[in-house]
Amino acid sequence: MSDLKDLYQEVILDHNRNPRNCYIMDGASCTADGHNPLCGDIVKVYLRIENGIIEEISFQGQGCAICTASTSLMTESVQGKSVEEAQGLFDEFHQMLTGVAEEQGVALGKLHVFEGVREYPVRVKCATLAWHTLNAAMEEKKENVTTE
Amino acid sequence: MSVPAGTATTLNCETIRADFPALHQDVNGHPLVYLDNAATTQKPQAVIDAVRSFYEHDCSNVHRGVHALSQRATVAFESSRTSIKNFLGARDSREIVFTRSTTEAINLVAHSFVGPRLNPGDEVLITEMEHHSNIVPWQLLCDEKGASLRIVPMTDDAELILEEFEKMISERTRIVSVVHVSNALGTVNPVEEIIRLAHDKGVPVMVDGAQAVPHMKVDVEALDCDFYAFSSHKVYGPTGIGVLFGKRERLLKMKPYQGGGDMILSVSFERTTFNEPPHRFEAGTPNIEGAIGLAKALEYIDDLGIDAIQAHEQSLLEHATQAILEVPGVRLIGAPQHRAGALSFVMEDIHPHDIGTILDQEGVAVRAGHHCAQPVMQHFNLSATVRASFGLYNRVDEIDALVKGLHSVREVFG
Numbered sequence: 170m171s172d173l174k175d176l177y178q179e180v181i182l183d184h185n186r187n188p189r190n191c192y193i194m195d196g197a198s199c200t201a202d203g204h205n206p207l208c209g210d211i212v213k214v215y216l217r218i219e220n221g222i223i224e225e226i227s228f229q230g231q232g233c234a235i236c237t238a239s240t241s242l243m244t245e246s247v248q249g250k251s252v253e254e255a256q257g258l259f260d261e262f263h264q265m266l267t268g269v270a271e272e273q274g275v276a277l278g279k280l281h282v283f284e285g286v287r288e289y290p291v292r293v294k295c296a297t298l299a300w301h302t303l304n305a306a307m308e309e310k311k312e313n314v315t316t317e
Numbered sequence: 318m319s320v321p322a323g324t325a326t327t328l329n330c331e332t333i334r335a336d337f338p339a340l341h342q343d344v345n346g347h348p349l350v351y352l353d354n355a356a357t358t359q360k361p362q363a364v365i366d367a368v369r370s371f372y373e374h375d376c377s378n379v380h381r382g383v384h385a386l387s388q389r390a391t392v393a394f395e396s397s398r399t400s401i402k403n404f405l406g407a408r409d410s411r412e413i414v415f416t417r418s419t420t421e422a423i424n425l426v427a428h429s430f431v432g433p434r435l436n437p438g439d440e441v442l443i444t445e446m447e448h449h450s451n452i453v454p455w456q457l458l459c460d461e462k463g464a465s466l467r468i469v470p471m472t473d474d475a476e477l478i479l480e481e482f483e484k485m486i487s488e489r490t491r492i493v494s495v496v497h498v499s500n501a502l503g504t505v506n507p508v509e510e511i512i513r514l515a516h517d518k519g520v521p522v523m524v525d526g527a528q529a530v531p532h533m534k535v536d537v538e539a540l541d542c543d544f545y546a547f548s549s550h551k552v553y554g555p556t557g558i559g560v561l562f563g564k565r566e567r568l569l570k571m572k573p574y575q576g577g578g579d580m581i582l583s584v585s586f587e588r589t590t591f592n593e594p595p596h597r598f599e600a601g602t603p604n605i606e607g608a609i610g611l612a613k614a615l616e617y618i619d620d621l622g623i624d625a626i627q628a629h630e631q632s633l634l635e636h637a638t639q640a641i642l643e644v645p646g647v648r649l650i651g652a653p654q655h656r657a658g659a660l661s662f663v664m665e666d667i668h669p670h671d672i673g674t675i676l677d678q679e680g681v682a683v684r685a686g687h688h689c690a691q692p693v694m695q696h697f698n699l700s701a702t703v704r705a706s707f708g709l710y711n712r713v714d715e716i717d718a719l720v721k722g723l724h725s726v727r728e729v730f731g
């Protein structure tokens with residue numbers, strides 16, 4: 170059970186139970202839909218970007234605990250950041266999960282709770298779906314994103 | 318919770334399990350509990366040996382060599398066809414077509430039988446319980462022909478509504494294609510009655526038997542179905558081979574599926590004469606070792622007796638149904654009168670994918686997802702379920718391991 174606690178950390182369980190910034194945004198400047206066909210996770214990300222800064226971010230969706238918590242924590246960590254900074258965070262987050270980089274980004278902060286996901290390769294997509302979707306929204310891509 | 322020894326089954330689980338090498342391993346520090354048999358089954362040593370023996374002794378192409386190895390390969394391949402014919406209770410080996418899978422068998426019928434007979438405004442009738450492989454080929458075909466795909470609904474108990482079915486068969490219906498046993502729900506459908514009702518109106522019937530053949534006696538003559546499909550890998554045989562049974566009078570009137578070698582009698586650039594069924598539908602070098610392995614798997618089932626297997630699995634299902642429901646928050650999906658092979662359930666607001674990961678940590682392999690049956694998920698307003706599916710080698714104590722794992726899920730999620 171101890172390794173399961175690494176995956177399902179208290180912060181993750183908390184954000185799964187009470188996701189933050191989970192609402193439909195009126196007047197969003199861009200949105201994108203993400204879908205993980207393997208487990209049916211779906212997420213919609215709403216952004217209000219002003220002068221290159223993410224002033225407001227919210228989401229709606231349905232997914233497993235990892236997906237929901239990752240989306241919730243993502244909204245908290247990119248709020249108020251510039252688009253470039255958010256993209257940089259995604260890169261670091263991705264590297265942490267796929268274990269490419271030995272050095273862990275310092276900017277990740279709370280997002281480090283997802284480090285345990287690295288041990289569960291099939292679940293990495295659950296944690297990154299929100300970020301792929303955010304990226305698509307920031308790039309104003311209109312098409313759907315999938316993790317496949 | 319356990320079933321008293323001796324009452325559950327006449328199968329000897331211990332000797333059976335010794336036949337399946339893959340069952341004897343630890344996963345994440347726990348003995349493997351394999352409850353994903355609806356996805357694919359493990360293979361007995363006899364099947365593995367048959368495939369290996371083909372490569373060690375008889376490896377050669379079929380139907381075209383005069384030399385000894387080719388003759389042996391051809392005899393083995395064609396006698397596999399005969400074994401399958403016997404297993405399914407068909408009249409004639411020429412009614413047995415080798416395909417890659419159930420999926421390909423359905424595509425073959427869509428392309429070669431229904432396609433040429435489907436006109437704009439005609440209808441194809443399937444059900445709400447189908448696997449995607451019995452939906453998408455018909456959708457593609459209906460789109461191409463301007464025909465419409467009609468869906469027989471099911472109840473919240475996960476049973477087909479036969480009165481609706483009766484109303485929906487019309488003079489425009491060109492085929493009824495129905496799943497025998499639902500992979501997502503375990504429901505056993507009354508295919509005999511469906512076939513009779515369809516035939517009363519002169520409509521041919523295809524049955525997707527992928528989840529039925531492993532769990533119950535299937536007799537295509539008694540059913541009187543026009544087509545019946547199943548996959549080897551779900552009945553303890555190798556992957557990459559499946560079977561289409563088709564009534565001889567149907568097959569004789571069908572156009573080829575793919576073009577190539579083996580499916581022709583003679584070829585010139587002006588004209589090709591197609592071979593007789595079943596070869597007409599088997600273009601190119603077939604999956605020889607697959608056919609041999611499948612015949613061996615069916616022999617294995619025959620030796621144990623499909624009735625004994627069914628009784629054993631029914632007692633597992635009954636035990637599992639009770640045991641799982643004792644876990645707080647668990648809800649079974651559907652309550653059909655007849656169930657075979659599989660149980661689908663959800664656990665309050667815990668996502669099936671999380672449940673699957675936690676169970677895997679305890680060595681318990683289940684399937685979490687939509688089971689390639691998204692319309693079923695939509696019916697129950699779910700995105701996914703957890704499915705435990707049983708095979709002839711599963712034991713009651715494995716259900717106890719599943720239940721223990723579900724308690725761990727509760728623990729993690731608090």
Ligand SMILES: Cc1ncc(COP(=O)(O)O)c(C=O)c1O
Nearest residue numbers: 418419420448450500527528548
């Ligand atoms: C009811 C049913 N039909 C069809 C299929 C497709 O089988 P295959 O992938 O072997 O073609 C499956 C496999 O999951 C199934 O359960």
